[in-house]
């Protein structure tokens with residue numbers, strides 16, 4: 001049992017040191033994934049609705065260099081989150097929430113929405129490719145995901 005606990009704390013140490021919580025400006029995600037954007041640069045607003053447990057729509061197309069204002073509404077009866085990033089980092093975020101369901105999460109670009117709440121996330125897309133978004137909460141992450149396709153200019 002003791003050994004098991006040691007393994008768990010080792011795993012969480014590795015997760016904590018892997019940039020999941022840090023400002024994306026300091027992580028490797030900048031570039032391919034883009035980064036939180038500036039209000040004055042917004043070119044377009046995209047609306048997203050959260051239901052229990054899906055994102056509508058679950059696919060969005062943007063262009064390289066665009067800064068999008070996402071207006072996210074929680075139309076469900078449960079609490080939801082929205083996190084943008086690589087598939088790998090979203091999986092890590094979901095994993096941490098499973099291990100520590102009561103920990104507070106402070107990713108700079110994380111939205112946490114109570115039922116009925118609406119919030120905004122501004123994101124600047126740097127390079128063509130695909131980026132994911134998801135609700136990383138336990139039991140939601142499997143289905144509550146979407147893809148942002150960033151087209152070349």
Ligand SMILES: [Cu+2]
Nearest residue numbers: 080081135140
């Ligand atoms: Cu959710």
